[in-house]
Amino acid sequence: MENKRASALFTFVALSILAFVFLIPIGLVVMNSFKSRLYISSQPFAFPSSETFAGFGNYINGLTSSGFAAAFGRSVFITVFSVLLIVVCASMTAWYIVRANSAVTKLLYYLFVFSMIVPFQMVMYTMTYVVNKLNFDNLIGIVFVYLGFGSGLSVFMFSGFVKSIPLEIEEAATIDGCSPLQTFFRIVFPVLKPTAITVSILNAMWIWNDYLLPYLVLGTDDKTVPVAIQIAMQGAYGATDYGGFMAMLVLAIIPIVIFYAVSQKYIIKGVIAGAVKG
């Protein structure tokens, strides 16, 4: 017994140290975001002193100088509307595919599943061309592009769930005079809620953090948060404002931390479900 308690204590201490090590990278960025820019690359591990402390100056610079605030707004817009569109459209499509169960819908299903294994580099050049030709290279267009890329995994996950819903309830609704649209939104969609949450989380994490797709589709004028960060670092070589840059990194992480703190349970469940099915 004594032995067991000692080993539990040892594990606890070891995990505490490891947890601290895990937080160092983020802590380092937060710490440096409060130092004036000249002291960041020269002494990254020094705590801010009265001489090097910059208050919120870096945050003001980071938000104003490079259009980061606008980028933030764009990222929110694209993420929210893409996720909404994906959840509604992909669940409808998945339900239709399962219930119609014809040769055409089976083929469609396999096409969606196939798209999941294709790496982005395979289609990035031609996709950019098609999107530009169709004038989809704007904030509204990119939401539609995300529907196209997100539909593979989302249709796949919704289909898996729809298959497990008994048909009787839907048949009863049809007999009562419900159209397929009414049946879907009044009866099926509420049942799909757990999968809808999982699909939302997986897509939100992907779209919020995505760099290459918005960079290729929207370019550098309409930059999102990851694009703004990449440009701030690579765009003006030698003249990078490290202070503002650190503040940008912190600002990019904050929404993720809040999102995580609020819905941690769902996120971990969703990620496991996504991994097991994908």
Place this chain on the structure above:
Amino acid sequence: MRKSLSRYFPVFVLPTLAAFTIAFAVPFVMGIYLSFTKFTTITNAQWVGIDNYVKAFTYDGDFVHALWFTALFTVVSVVTVNVFAFILALLLTRGIRGTNFFRSVFFMPNLIGGIVLGYIWNLLINGVLSYSGTDLTYKAEYGFWGLVLLTNWQLIGYMMVIYIAGLQNIPDSLSEAASIDGASPFKTLIRIKIPMVMASITICTFLTLTNSFKMFDQNLALTAGLPEKETEMLALNIYNTFYGRSGWQGIGQAKAVMFFIIVAAIAFIQLKITKSREVEQ
């Protein structure tokens, strides 16, 4: 039911299908075709057969180098991430105090995007290396191990969560029976726990494999391929071939097709293994 349903095809399927066609299906088919052509603007594509595929290997050594670099990086990452993640999962299923807190901390880096991750580690590693007067772009080894560290930080928590779910599915009666029979903790691990979480091991191996092999953002932000393209991974090499040199788009597309085939092969093998496991159980 079926007949009346087909009238609703435009409402239920068409929006998704249109987006899918524009963003994925058409570009995919075009991509296959263009990999056999020489072009700069797509409209001026000229058929050159398998020329691009040959040139990808022969014109310079970058593609082959990126292939080996990526393969080595992937092997090292898969092994380290899974070993550490599994150990953490074992420690966090023993009911010690603070389990939830530890799990949250270890998982969190997974939510941060590749570009931000890359720059966080860029600051940290360059800060450490500055004591010896060097930085990440000084030697390819630095970039390689930097990428391994970053990948471990990002993926350990994710895999750990999957292993925890697997370990919690093992019925208590099994471990109890083993300890009554006098099995040591090590024997219980080898004979019971590991065989019982084989499904999780397959999933985690596959996820780390594809994540590491397809890595782009982290590579771009941490080293950008420096020094001299020596730390350039496959995805970044393809990107640079497309957008770095005019007239090389066809070769870039050929590389992208080969990249797709390798990733598809990995996925196919994974599917086979999972299927055969399912039969066993």
